[in-house]
Amino acid sequence: MPELPEVETVRRILEQETVGRQITGVTFHDFQGVIGDMDPDTFRALVRGQTLGCPQRRGKYLSIPLSEGLALVIHLRMTGRLLVLPNDAAPVRFEHLALHLDSGQDLRFADQRKFGRVLCLDAYSARAALARLGPEPLERRFSASYLAQMASRRTAPVKNVLLDQRIVAGLGNIYVDEALFRARINPFTPAGTLTQDDHRRLVRAIRYVLRAALLNQGTTFSSFENPYGEQGRNADFLQVYGKGKAGQRCGRCDNELAWTKLGGRGTSFCPTCQPMPTQ
DNA sequence: TGTTATGTTGCCAT
DNA sequence: TATGGCAACATAAC
Numbered sequence: 001m002p003e004l005p006e007v008e009t010v011r012r013i014l015e016q017e018t019v020g021r022q023i024t025g026v027t028f029h030d031f032q033g034v035i036g037d038m039d040p041d042t043f044r045a046l047v048r049g050q051t052l053g054c055p056q057r058r059g060k061y062l063s064i065p066l067s068e069g070l071a072l073v074i075h076l077r078m079t080g081r082l083l084v085l086p087n088d089a090a091p092v093r094f095e096h097l098a099l100h101l102d103s104g105q106d107l108r109f110a111d112q113r114k115f116g117r118v119l120c121l122d123a124y125s126a127r128a129a130l131a132r133l134g135p136e137p138l139e140r141r142f143s144a145s146y147l148a149q150m151a152s153r154r155t156a157p158v159k160n161v162l163l164d165q166r167i168v169a170g171l172g173n174i175y176v177d178e179a180l181f182r183a184r185i186n187p188f189t190p191a192g193t194l195t196q197d198d199h200r201r202l203v204r205a206i207r208y209v210l211r212a213a214l215l216n217q218g219t220t221f222s223s224f225e226n227p228y229g230e231q232g233r234n235a236d237f238l239q240v241y242g243k244g245k246a247g248q249r250c251g252r253c254d255n256e257l258a259w260t261k262l263g264g265r266g267t268s269f270c271p272t273c274q275p276m277p278t279q
Numbered sequence: 280t281g282t283t284a285t286g287t288t289g290c291c292a293t
Numbered sequence: 294t295a296t297g298g299c300a301a302c303a304t305a306a307c
Binding site: 163 | 284286
Protein backbone atom coordinates (compact mmCIF):
# COMPACT_ATOMS: atom_id res chain seq x y z
CA MET A 1 0.00 0.00 0.00
CA PRO A 2 1.37 3.38 -0.87
CA GLU A 3 3.03 5.02 2.12
CA LEU A 4 5.75 7.65 2.09
CA PRO A 5 8.41 5.65 0.17
CA GLU A 6 5.94 4.50 -2.47
CA VAL A 7 4.47 7.97 -2.98
CA GLU A 8 7.94 9.48 -3.17
CA THR A 9 8.91 6.85 -5.74
CA VAL A 10 5.93 7.93 -7.83
CA ARG A 11 6.81 11.60 -7.38
CA ARG A 12 10.37 11.14 -8.61
CA ILE A 13 9.20 9.49 -11.80
CA LEU A 14 6.56 12.15 -12.45
CA GLU A 15 9.25 14.77 -11.99
CA GLN A 16 11.11 13.14 -14.86
CA GLU A 17 8.11 12.57 -17.10
CA THR A 18 5.53 15.32 -16.73
CA VAL A 19 7.10 18.61 -15.62
CA GLY A 20 6.45 21.36 -18.17
CA ARG A 21 3.97 19.29 -20.16
CA GLN A 22 0.65 20.82 -21.13
CA ILE A 23 -2.68 19.09 -20.56
CA THR A 24 -4.43 18.85 -23.92
CA GLY A 25 -7.47 16.90 -22.83
CA VAL A 26 -9.15 14.80 -20.13
CA THR A 27 -10.92 11.46 -20.36
CA PHE A 28 -13.17 10.08 -17.64
CA HIS A 29 -14.35 6.52 -17.39
CA ASP A 30 -16.98 4.82 -15.25
CA PHE A 31 -16.10 6.45 -11.91
CA GLN A 32 -16.23 10.22 -12.15
CA GLY A 33 -16.18 10.50 -8.37
CA VAL A 34 -12.40 10.21 -8.67
CA ILE A 35 -12.27 14.02 -8.84
CA GLY A 36 -14.44 14.44 -5.75
CA ASP A 37 -17.58 16.55 -5.85
CA MET A 38 -16.49 18.65 -8.80
CA ASP A 39 -18.46 18.45 -12.02
CA PRO A 40 -16.39 16.68 -14.72
CA ASP A 41 -16.94 19.50 -17.22
CA THR A 42 -15.73 22.02 -14.67
CA PHE A 43 -12.63 19.90 -14.05
CA ARG A 44 -12.01 19.70 -17.78
CA ALA A 45 -12.37 23.42 -18.23
CA LEU A 46 -10.03 24.13 -15.33
CA VAL A 47 -7.17 21.84 -16.29
CA ARG A 48 -7.21 21.91 -20.08
CA GLY A 49 -4.36 24.01 -21.38
CA GLN A 50 -2.58 24.08 -18.03
CA THR A 51 1.08 23.24 -17.62
CA LEU A 52 2.18 20.70 -15.01
CA GLY A 53 4.69 22.00 -12.49
CA CYS A 54 7.11 20.04 -10.34
CA PRO A 55 5.25 17.41 -8.27
CA GLN A 56 5.55 17.79 -4.50
CA ARG A 57 4.99 15.16 -1.83
CA ARG A 58 3.65 15.81 1.65
CA GLY A 59 3.07 12.69 3.71
CA LYS A 60 1.17 10.36 1.41
CA TYR A 61 -0.20 13.22 -0.70
CA LEU A 62 1.06 14.31 -4.07
CA SER A 63 0.47 17.84 -5.25
CA ILE A 64 1.12 18.94 -8.80
CA PRO A 65 1.03 22.71 -9.27
CA LEU A 66 -0.71 23.97 -12.37
CA SER A 67 -0.44 27.38 -13.91
CA GLU A 68 -2.99 29.98 -12.71
CA GLY A 69 -2.69 29.08 -9.04
CA LEU A 70 -4.33 25.68 -9.23
CA ALA A 71 -2.99 22.33 -8.12
CA LEU A 72 -3.86 18.69 -8.56
CA VAL A 73 -3.90 17.14 -5.09
CA ILE A 74 -3.69 13.37 -5.35
CA HIS A 75 -4.04 10.63 -2.76
CA LEU A 76 -3.63 6.99 -3.74
CA ARG A 77 -5.22 5.64 -0.56
CA MET A 78 -4.85 1.86 -0.76
CA THR A 79 -4.93 0.76 -4.38
CA GLY A 80 -4.55 3.93 -6.41
CA ARG A 81 -1.96 3.98 -9.18
CA LEU A 82 -0.55 6.75 -11.34
CA LEU A 83 0.74 5.59 -14.70
CA VAL A 84 2.61 7.23 -17.55
CA LEU A 85 1.50 5.66 -20.82
CA PRO A 86 1.43 6.61 -24.50
CA ASN A 87 -1.68 8.54 -25.57
CA ASP A 88 -2.87 5.62 -27.68
CA ALA A 89 -2.45 2.91 -25.02
CA ALA A 90 -5.72 1.18 -24.14
CA PRO A 91 -7.28 2.03 -20.77
CA VAL A 92 -5.83 -0.08 -17.99
CA ARG A 93 -8.00 -2.08 -15.58
CA PHE A 94 -9.76 0.20 -13.07
CA GLU A 95 -8.71 3.34 -14.92
CA HIS A 96 -10.83 6.33 -13.89
CA LEU A 97 -9.03 9.33 -15.33
CA ALA A 98 -6.59 10.12 -18.13
CA LEU A 99 -4.84 13.46 -18.54
CA HIS A 100 -3.62 13.74 -22.12
CA LEU A 101 -0.30 15.56 -22.37
CA ASP A 102 1.37 17.34 -25.26
CA SER A 103 4.35 14.98 -24.94
CA GLY A 104 2.36 12.18 -26.56
CA GLN A 105 1.92 10.58 -23.16
CA ASP A 106 -0.98 10.31 -20.72
CA LEU A 107 -0.95 10.57 -16.97
CA ARG A 108 -3.50 7.94 -15.96
CA PHE A 109 -5.12 7.33 -12.60
CA ALA A 110 -6.41 3.82 -11.86
CA ASP A 111 -7.84 2.55 -8.59
CA GLN A 112 -9.44 -0.81 -7.96
CA ARG A 113 -11.16 0.22 -4.75
CA LYS A 114 -12.13 3.78 -5.71
CA PHE A 115 -10.85 5.36 -2.50
CA GLY A 116 -8.14 7.44 -4.15
CA ARG A 117 -8.78 10.97 -5.44
CA VAL A 118 -7.39 13.46 -7.93
CA LEU A 119 -8.66 16.85 -6.81
CA CYS A 120 -8.27 20.13 -8.65
CA LEU A 121 -7.94 22.78 -5.96
CA ASP A 122 -7.06 26.45 -5.77
CA ALA A 123 -3.85 27.22 -3.93
CA TYR A 124 -5.68 28.12 -0.74
CA SER A 125 -7.67 24.86 -0.60
CA ALA A 126 -4.61 22.83 -1.54
CA ARG A 127 -2.69 24.37 1.33
CA ALA A 128 -5.58 23.75 3.72
CA ALA A 129 -5.78 20.10 2.68
CA LEU A 130 -2.16 19.53 3.69
CA ALA A 131 -2.02 21.86 6.69
CA ARG A 132 -3.29 19.26 9.14
CA LEU A 133 -0.39 16.91 8.54
CA GLY A 134 2.36 16.47 11.09
CA PRO A 135 6.04 16.85 10.23
CA GLU A 136 7.83 14.84 7.58
CA PRO A 137 9.56 11.91 9.31
CA LEU A 138 12.78 12.43 7.34
CA GLU A 139 13.08 16.08 8.30
CA ARG A 140 14.72 17.49 11.42
CA ARG A 141 11.48 18.71 12.95
CA PHE A 142 10.56 15.09 13.59
CA SER A 143 12.87 14.43 16.54
CA ALA A 144 12.90 12.37 19.71
CA SER A 145 11.85 15.39 21.73
CA TYR A 146 8.99 16.14 19.32
CA LEU A 147 7.80 12.55 19.58
CA ALA A 148 8.07 12.70 23.36
CA GLN A 149 5.94 15.82 23.41
CA MET A 150 3.26 14.29 21.17
CA ALA A 151 3.19 10.99 23.06
CA SER A 152 3.08 12.62 26.47
CA ARG A 153 0.12 11.49 28.60
CA ARG A 154 -1.43 9.60 25.70
CA THR A 155 -2.85 6.21 26.61
CA ALA A 156 -3.41 4.98 23.05
CA PRO A 157 -1.07 2.27 21.76
CA VAL A 158 2.11 3.68 20.23
CA LYS A 159 1.21 2.05 16.92
CA ASN A 160 -2.00 4.07 16.69
CA VAL A 161 -0.15 7.28 17.49
CA LEU A 162 2.39 6.64 14.71
CA LEU A 163 -0.40 5.96 12.23
CA ASP A 164 -2.00 9.34 13.06
CA GLN A 165 -1.03 11.60 10.15
CA ARG A 166 -1.40 14.67 12.38
CA ILE A 167 1.47 13.41 14.53
CA VAL A 168 3.82 12.40 11.72
CA ALA A 169 2.96 12.30 8.02
CA GLY A 170 3.52 9.38 5.71
CA LEU A 171 3.66 6.27 7.90
CA GLY A 172 1.24 3.42 7.25
CA ASN A 173 0.80 -0.11 8.47
CA ILE A 174 3.89 -1.57 6.83
CA TYR A 175 6.51 0.89 8.03
CA VAL A 176 5.01 1.31 11.50
CA ASP A 177 5.25 -2.43 12.13
CA GLU A 178 8.76 -2.49 10.69
CA ALA A 179 9.95 0.51 12.70
CA LEU A 180 8.52 -0.80 15.97
CA PHE A 181 10.28 -4.12 15.40
CA ARG A 182 13.56 -2.38 14.65
CA ALA A 183 13.20 -0.22 17.77
CA ARG A 184 12.17 -3.30 19.80
CA ILE A 185 9.01 -1.65 21.04
CA ASN A 186 5.75 -3.53 21.50
CA PRO A 187 3.01 -1.99 19.34
CA PHE A 188 0.53 -2.04 22.25
CA THR A 189 2.76 0.06 24.52
CA PRO A 190 0.75 3.09 25.73
CA ALA A 191 2.43 5.99 23.96
CA GLY A 192 2.73 8.03 27.14
CA THR A 193 4.80 5.34 28.87
CA LEU A 194 7.65 5.34 26.34
CA THR A 195 11.03 6.31 27.75
CA GLN A 196 13.43 8.90 26.37
CA ASP A 197 15.51 6.07 24.99
CA ASP A 198 12.42 4.59 23.33
CA HIS A 199 11.71 7.90 21.59
CA ARG A 200 15.27 8.08 20.35
CA ARG A 201 15.33 4.51 19.05
CA LEU A 202 11.93 4.88 17.48
CA VAL A 203 12.79 8.04 15.53
CA ARG A 204 15.99 6.40 14.28
CA ALA A 205 14.14 3.21 13.33
CA ILE A 206 11.45 5.13 11.44
CA ARG A 207 14.08 7.00 9.47
CA TYR A 208 16.01 3.81 8.75
CA VAL A 209 13.07 1.79 7.43
CA LEU A 210 11.84 4.69 5.28
CA ARG A 211 15.26 5.37 3.77
CA ALA A 212 15.81 1.70 3.01
CA ALA A 213 12.40 1.47 1.36
CA LEU A 214 13.14 4.58 -0.70
CA LEU A 215 16.37 3.04 -1.96
CA ASN A 216 14.36 -0.03 -2.95
CA GLN A 217 11.70 2.08 -4.69
CA GLY A 218 8.98 1.02 -2.31
CA THR A 219 7.32 -2.14 -1.11
CA THR A 220 5.13 -4.12 -3.48
CA PHE A 221 3.01 -6.30 -1.25
CA SER A 222 -0.10 -6.58 -3.37
CA SER A 223 -0.75 -3.87 -5.89
CA PHE A 224 1.81 -1.09 -5.73
CA GLU A 225 3.52 -0.20 -9.00
CA ASN A 226 5.44 2.89 -10.01
CA PRO A 227 4.23 4.93 -13.02
CA TYR A 228 6.24 2.69 -15.36
CA GLY A 229 4.38 -0.37 -14.07
CA GLU A 230 7.42 -1.62 -12.14
CA GLN A 231 7.24 -3.17 -8.68
CA GLY A 232 9.23 -2.03 -5.66
CA ARG A 233 11.93 -4.31 -4.28
CA ASN A 234 11.51 -3.60 -0.58
CA ALA A 235 9.20 -6.55 0.17
CA ASP A 236 12.28 -8.79 0.25
CA PHE A 237 13.68 -6.78 3.15
CA LEU A 238 10.66 -6.70 5.45
CA GLN A 239 11.29 -8.18 8.89
CA VAL A 240 7.76 -8.57 10.28
CA TYR A 241 5.02 -7.07 8.09
CA GLY A 242 2.89 -9.84 6.59
CA LYS A 243 4.91 -12.53 8.36
CA GLY A 244 3.22 -12.86 11.75
CA LYS A 245 0.02 -14.33 10.39
CA ALA A 246 1.88 -17.02 8.50
CA GLY A 247 3.68 -18.00 11.71
CA GLN A 248 7.10 -17.18 10.30
CA ARG A 249 10.08 -16.89 12.59
CA CYS A 250 11.83 -13.78 13.83
CA GLY A 251 15.06 -13.00 11.99
CA ARG A 252 16.65 -11.85 15.25
CA CYS A 253 15.68 -14.50 17.84
CA ASP A 254 14.16 -17.26 15.69
CA ASN A 255 11.01 -17.47 17.83
CA GLU A 256 7.62 -17.38 16.14
CA LEU A 257 6.25 -13.98 15.18
CA ALA A 258 2.80 -13.01 16.42
CA TRP A 259 -0.19 -11.61 14.57
CA THR A 260 -3.02 -9.67 16.10
CA LYS A 261 -5.42 -6.83 15.42
CA LEU A 262 -4.66 -3.39 16.76
CA GLY A 263 -6.91 -0.49 15.98
CA GLY A 264 -8.54 -2.47 13.22
CA ARG A 265 -5.27 -3.19 11.42
CA GLY A 266 -3.37 -6.41 11.10
CA THR A 267 -0.27 -6.21 13.27
CA SER A 268 2.84 -8.38 13.16
CA PHE A 269 5.51 -8.30 15.85
CA CYS A 270 7.95 -10.48 17.75
CA PRO A 271 6.75 -11.15 21.31
CA THR A 272 10.33 -11.92 22.36
CA CYS A 273 12.15 -8.95 20.84
CA GLN A 274 9.21 -6.56 21.43
CA PRO A 275 7.90 -7.57 24.87
CA MET A 276 5.20 -5.59 26.64
CA PRO A 277 6.89 -3.47 29.27
CA THR A 278 6.11 -4.74 32.77
CA GLN A 279 3.26 -2.73 34.29
C1' DT B 280 -20.29 -20.81 -1.76
C1' DG B 281 -20.27 -17.58 1.86
C1' DT B 282 -17.15 -15.14 4.97
C1' DT B 283 -13.30 -12.50 6.09
C1' DA B 284 -9.07 -9.73 5.68
C1' DT B 285 -6.97 -6.23 3.23
C1' DG B 286 -5.57 -0.55 4.83
C1' DT B 287 -6.31 4.97 4.42
C1' DT B 288 -8.84 8.59 5.80
C1' DG B 289 -12.87 10.91 7.48
C1' DC B 290 -16.93 10.78 10.07
C1' DC B 291 -19.44 9.55 14.10
C1' DA B 292 -20.28 8.15 18.93
C1' DT B 293 -18.67 8.00 23.42
C1' DT C 294 -9.73 16.47 23.43
C1' DA C 295 -8.81 11.50 23.26
C1' DT C 296 -10.17 7.28 21.70
C1' DG C 297 -12.32 3.66 19.14
C1' DG C 298 -15.36 1.87 15.56
C1' DC C 299 -16.88 1.85 11.05
C1' DA C 300 -17.92 3.13 6.12
C1' DA C 301 -16.22 3.78 1.52
C1' DC C 302 -14.94 -0.39 -2.15
C1' DA C 303 -13.36 -4.67 -4.86
C1' DT C 304 -10.95 -8.66 -4.69
C1' DA C 305 -8.26 -12.66 -3.05
C1' DA C 306 -7.99 -16.22 0.03
C1' DC C 307 -9.90 -19.01 3.17
